[in-house]
Amino acid sequence: MxxxxxxxxxxxxxxxxxxxxLFDIGHMGQLEVEGPDALEFLQWxxxxxxxxxxxxxxxYSLLCDEQGGVIDDIIVYRLAExxxxxxxxxxxxxxxxxxxxxxxxxxxxxxNPDRVMxxxxxxxxxxALQGPAATGVLAGLTPADPxxxxxxxxxxxxxxxxxxxxxxxxxxxxxxxxxxxxATHAARVWSALLEAGKEAGVVPCGLGARDTLRLEAxxxxxxxxxxxxxxxxxxxxxxxxxxxxxxxxxxxxxRAVRDSRPARRLVGIELVDRGVLRADYPILIDGAPxxxxxxxxxxxxxxKSIGMGYVPTAHAADGAEVQIDIRGKPHAARIVPLPxxxxxxxxxxxxxxxxx
Amino acid sequence: xxxxxxxxxxxxxxVRLDGDVAVVGITDYAQGELGDVVFVDLPEVGRTLSQGxxxxxxxxxxAASDLFxxxxxxxxxxxxxxxxxxxxxxxxxxxxxWMLKVRPSDRNELGKLLDAAGYEAHLKSLH
Numbered sequence: 001m002x003x004x005x006x007x008x009x010x011x012x013x014x015x016x017x018x019x020x021x022l023f024d025i026g027h028m029g030q031l032e033v034e035g036p037d038a039l040e041f042l043q044w045x046x047x048x049x050x051x052x053x054x055x056x057x058x059x060y061s062l063l064c065d066e067q068g069g070v071i072d073d074i075i076v077y078r079l080a081e082x083x084x085x086x087x088x089x090x091x092x093x094x095x096x097x098x099x100x101x102x103x104x105x106x107x108x109x110x111x112n113p114d115r116v117m118x119x120x121x122x123x124x125x126x127x128a129l130q131g132p133a134a135t136g137v138l139a140g141l142t143p144a145d146p147x148x149x150x151x152x153x154x155x156x157x158x159x160x161x162x163x164x165x166x167x168x169x170x171x172x173x174x175x176x177x178x179x180x181x182x183a184t185h186a187a188r189v190w191s192a193l194l195e196a197g198k199e200a201g202v203v204p205c206g207l208g209a210r211d212t213l214r215l216e217a218x219x220x221x222x223x224x225x226x227x228x229x230x231x232x233x234x235x236x237x238x239x240x241x242x243x244x245x246x247x248x249x250x251x252x253x254x255r256a257v258r259d260s261r262p263a264r265r266l267v268g269i270e271l272v273d274r275g276v277l278r279a280d281y282p283i284l285i286d287g288a289p290x291x292x293x294x295x296x297x298x299x300x301x302x303x304k305s306i307g308m309g310y311v312p313t314a315h316a317a318d319g320a321e322v323q324i325d326i327r328g329k330p331h332a333a334r335i336v337p338l339p340x341x342x343x344x345x346x347x348x349x350x351x352x353x354x355x356x
Numbered sequence: 357x358x359x360x361x362x363x364x365x366x367x368x369x370x371v372r373l374d375g376d377v378a379v380v381g382i383t384d385y386a387q388g389e390l391g392d393v394v395f396v397d398l399p400e401v402g403r404t405l406s407q408g409x410x411x412x413x414x415x416x417x418x419a420a421s422d423l424f425x426x427x428x429x430x431x432x433x434x435x436x437x438x439x440x441x442x443x444x445x446x447x448x449x450x451x452x453x454w455m456l457k458v459r460p461s462d463r464n465e466l467g468k469l470l471d472a473a474g475y476e477a478h479l480k481s482l483h
Contacts, residue, residue: 004391004418008392008417009418010417274395275395275415276395276415278420298394298395298415298417300417327413
């Protein structure tokens with residue numbers, strides 16, 4: 001995926017918020033976990049409770065190491081009774097694969113390695129169609145009903161006559177879909193989606209817009225908000241750490257973090273002064289450095305600069321004033337709730353004035 | 357496309373002498389490489405710059421890039437329009453997207469800059 005297409009990052013960003021954009025995210029890793037012990041194995045390697053997934057449902061989850069550090073953030077899809085798809089970050093694919101394979105031999109939660117089949121779906125690619133127009137555009141190319149697909153649900157069907165999984169997931173804060181299929185058909189499906197979306201104003205989007213969109217949506221980017229040195233509690237991800245499911249890798253360390261309360265917390269920061277926040281800029285409180293930004297940039301939707309970073313828990317209150325050191329000069333900024341941007345909820349058709 | 361009335365730095369600033377005033381901006385190539393410009397951090401009027409010194413920063417959606425003074429001299433005006441319309445740098449890099457007006461202290465410094473043909477040769481060497 002290029003950083004941008006000829007129209008530029010801003011035009012791509014607005015297209016996704018107002019209409020829809022198409023992203024080639026084929027670089028992301030896709031792993032299949034299948035077999036009678038697939039569920040227990042995924043319970044062992046991930047932090048969320050996989051037993052909560054009905055067939056066709058998906059969950060955002062984490063791989064954590066024994067110290068509770070985040071190895072990767074992932075999405076787990078239950079595609080059939082005993083068959084799961086795991087989508088991981090591109091740059092982590094090799095490491096995740098090796099780590100997951102390595103965990104198989106540990107027989108955690110009583111998993112029998114012969115009853116789990118791990119397959120790397122390197123022949124698969126992934127496209128994301130994101131934005132308010134996405135549902136209508138996709139509906140014209142598939143026998144499935146994308147409009148009926150609930151958030152974080154997936155269906156195996158076809159798109160442009162190519163067998164594909166359509167999932168209602170994304171990384172933009174808009175309603176949208178991710179489509180997984182055999183990469184030999186990549187050009188065909190890509191063109192079909194752009195062609196079908198021409199009238200609705202669908203444009204191809206690059207990495208630049210992907211980053212500004214996810215930042216506005218307050219979503220973590222691995223390598224920035226999440227690393228081996230961060231834990232899920234300080235990253236506001238305790239909802240995906242489910243101790244009630246029993247043992248999993250990192251559970252003991254994570255329980256200790258939970259019980260001792262995290263010392264720092266990931267917060268949203270908006271710049272009050274003029275300028276642009278960037279990753280790695282120091283965060284100051286009363287002039288003293290307390291951390292640094294993990295992400296930053298302009299927010300094309302909100303027309304101000306926003307960022308995220310870790311600050312000591314005692315200073316993490318919404319509205320708190322902080323300063324950001326931009327090239328040696330402190331700039332006024334404040335802590336704001338995440339996400340920065342939430343898509344406007346469509347008014348349900350059934351709502352009527354009678355009820356008002 | 358790079359006006360022959362201008363002189364250029366290898367870092368992609370242009371300067372045009374307009375009587376005893378030097379107008380400074382960045383080239384069309386530079387704006388294209390940066391992508392959408394969202395903020396330009398410029399020095400205060402009255403500041404004295406020396407040739408090659410960082411005088412400000414141009415921020416695109418993607419990244420921040422230093423701006424280098426093509427000539428030494430005192431800043432006499434900054435382009436106030438860029439505060440609300442930084443995209444002028446993208447739309448009109450050689451006209452409405454100018455950044456500074458400087459009173460040059462040493463016109464001989466122009467000799468250290470590239471002319472349009474030299475700048476275009478420099479661009480070719482980058483690819």
